[in-house]
Amino acid sequence: MFSDFALHERLLKAVAELKFVEPTPVQAAAIPLALEGRDLRVTAQTGSGKTAAFVLPILNRLIGPAKIRVSIKALILLPTRELAQQTLKEVERFAQFTFIKSGLITGGEDFKVQAAMLRKVPDILIGTPGRMLEQLNAGNLQLNDVEVLVLDEADRMLDMGFAEDVQRLVDECPNRQQTMLFSATTGGSGLRDMIGKVLNNPEHLQLNQVSQLNATTRQQVITADHNQHKEQIVNWLLANETYQKAIVFTNTRAMADRIYGRLVAQEYKAFVLHGEKDQKDRKLAIDRLKQGGVKILVATDVAARGLDVEGLDLVINFDMPRSGDEYVHRIGRTGRAGNDGLAISLICHGDWNLMSSIERYLKQSFERRTIKEVKGTYSGPKKVKASGKAVGVKKKKTDAKGDKKKTGAKAPTKRKIANRPKTDALSLVSKDGMAPLKRRKPEAPAAE
Ligand code: AMP
Numbered sequence: 001m002f003s004d005f006a007l008h009e010r011l012l013k014a015v016a017e018l019k020f021v022e023p024t025p026v027q028a029a030a031i032p033l034a035l036e037g038r039d040l041r042v043t044a045q046t047g048s049g050k051t052a053a054f055v056l057p058i059l060n061r062l063i064g065p066a067k068i069r070v071s072i073k074a075l076i077l078l079p080t081r082e083l084a085q086q087t088l089k090e091v092e093r094f095a096q097f098t099f100i101k102s103g104l105i106t107g108g109e110d111f112k113v114q115a116a117m118l119r120k121v122p123d124i125l126i127g128t129p130g131r132m133l134e135q136l137n138a139g140n141l142q143l144n145d146v147e148v149l150v151l152d153e154a155d156r157m158l159d160m161g162f163a164e165d166v167q168r169l170v171d172e173c174p175n176r177q178q179t180m181l182f183s184a185t186t187g188g189s190g191l192r193d194m195i196g197k198v199l200n201n202p203e204h205l206q207l208n209q210v211s212q213l214n215a216t217t218r219q220q221v222i223t224a225d226h227n228q229h230k231e232q233i234v235n236w237l238l239a240n241e242t243y244q245k246a247i248v249f250t251n252t253r254a255m256a257d258r259i260y261g262r263l264v265a266q267e268y269k270a271f272v273l274h275g276e277k278d279q280k281d282r283k284l285a286i287d288r289l290k291q292g293g294v295k296i297l298v299a300t301d302v303a304a305r306g307l308d309v310e311g312l313d314l315v316i317n318f319d320m321p322r323s324g325d326e327y328v329h330r331i332g333r334t335g336r337a338g339n340d341g342l343a344i345s346l347i348c349h350g351d352w353n354l355m356s357s358i359e360r361y362l363k364q365s366f367e368r369r370t371i372k373e374v375k376g377t378y379s380g381p382k383k384v385k386a387s388g389k390a391v392g393v394k395k396k397k398t399d400a401k402g403d404k405k406k407t408g409a410k411a412p413t414k415r416k417i418a419n420r421p422k423t424d425a426l427s428l429v430s431k432d433g434m435a436p437l438k439r440r441k442p443e444a445p446a447a448e
Helices: 009-017 025-035 050-062 081-094 111-119 129-137 154-159 163-171 189-198 227-240 253-265 279-291 324-331 349-362 414-419
Strands: 040-043 074-077 102-105 124-127 148-151 178-183 203-206 217-223 245-249 270-273 296-299 312-317 341-347
Touching (some): 009 081, 025 040, 025 203, 050 074, 050 081, 074 081, 081 102, 081 124, 081 279, 102 111, 102 129, 111 129, 124 129, 129 163, 148 163, 154 178, 154 189, 178 189, 227 341, 253 270, 253 296, 270 279, 312 324, 324 341, 324 349, 341 349
Parallel strands (some): 040 178, 074 124, 102 124, 148 178, 217 341, 245 312, 312 341
16 A cells, blocks of 8 residues: 555645555655655666656655755656656656656757746756757756656666766766666666766665566467468557557568558558657657557557557567567556556567577567467478477488488579569569569668
8 A cells, every 4th residue: 555655745635636555666666765865776677667666755755845946856758758757747747746846858849938947947857968068958858956866667778779868967966865777677787887877875676587578478488480470460460469559570671661551441440650750759658648549559669669559468579679678668558557568479480499599588488379360381491499499390401512412302503593584683573474473662771
C-alpha cells in the first residue's frame, strides 16, 4: 500500500486519485530509500513504474507552503523528448494538490518561450541534455541550488552520445544532496564510469532480472520464408488479433516505410516513425496514437524510445532486434504496469540464431506459433545445437586449387547458362513474355 510509505498526505491523495493501489516492485524498493535521501542506482525495465519511484520522493522533499520561488531544486535528465514530456505529465499529476511547479526543456520547442519559463523558476526542471546545455550556455539556467538530480534511462543517454553533456550538467549541480540514476539495462563501461563519477555510495537496486521480464506479456515466434511472407503474416495479425494499438518494429527505415505504405494502401490508420522523421512528425504520431486516431505505429528502435502509450498491447518484431537489450526495450512497450500484452517475432532462416541467443539471454523460451492461413514452408532448422542455434550445413570440401570436389549434382555449364531466357536488366520483365519478375532496386540498408 502506498500509505505505508512516509509520504505527505497530499501526495497520497494524488496517488489515490490516479487509482494506483499497489506500489510496483521498483516503487516498493526505491521509495523508502529515496525518502531517506540515499543515492540510488536502479536497474529497472521500461514500464516498471520507475517514474513514480523517483518523482514521489522528490515531491515529498519539496512539499510545503506556497512560497516565492528562488531556485530550481530538482533536475531530471532523460534521453528523449517524449520521455521528458511523459515525465512532466507524471510530475504534474502527482503534484496536483501541492504548489510545486515544474518546467520542461527539450529540443524542438521554442527557445525563447523556454527562457521565459525559466525566468519564473520552476521547482523541478525536466529535460533532455542537449537543449538544457544550450539554455545553460545562453545564461538562462542556474543549477547551483539543485538538491536532487535524476538521470533517467542513463544507458540510453550514453547510447545517444550524451555522456559529455550529462557530465557538464552534473558539474553544474555541485550542491546536490541526492542523485538517482535509472537504467533499463546494466550497461557497459560507459555507464559504470558515469556511476562512479556522479553517485555517492549508492544503494544498487536490481529490479529487472531479465528472466522475470514482462511476466504479463506473452512472447511468441512465427517462422516465415522471406520478407514478403512476413508482410502477409503482419497483415493477418493486424486483421485477426485482438488489440487496441499495435507497433510493428523494423531494423531499417526503408523497411518501416515499405510496411507503412502497404498498411496505408489497405486503409489502416497507421503512422511511421524513424530517424529521418522530424520532431513535428514524431509528436503528431504519438498524439494520434494516444488519442486513438491511429491504431498502428511502424517504427525503428531509435524512433520508439521512451514511448509510453496506454493500450499498446501488440508488438510485432518484423525484424528480430539485434540484441537482447533491444528486445527488452521493444517488448517493454507492451504489458506496461500489469496490463496484458502480446509480443510476436517473425523469424526467417537468417533470424533463427539471433532469436535463440535472445532466448538464452532472457532465460526464456518463446512460444512457437503457426497460423494455418499464412503458413509457409520454413519451420526452423532441421537440427539445433544444445544452445538452440542451428547446426550449420557442412561446407563442401575443396581441393588444393580451391575448386569444389565433384559431388552428385553437376554445376550448370556455360552453354546452359547462355540458353536461359534473357531478362531486361532494368525492368526485369522476362523477354519470353512470362510474368514480370519482382525486384526492387538494391538499396543500402538505411540502418538507424
Ligand atoms: P513508468 O515505468 O514510470 O513509465 O510507468 C509506466 C506506467 O505505469 C505509467 O503509465 C504509470 O502511470 C503507470 N504506473 C506506475 N506505477 C503504477 C502503480 N503503482 N499502479 C498502477 N499504475 C502505475
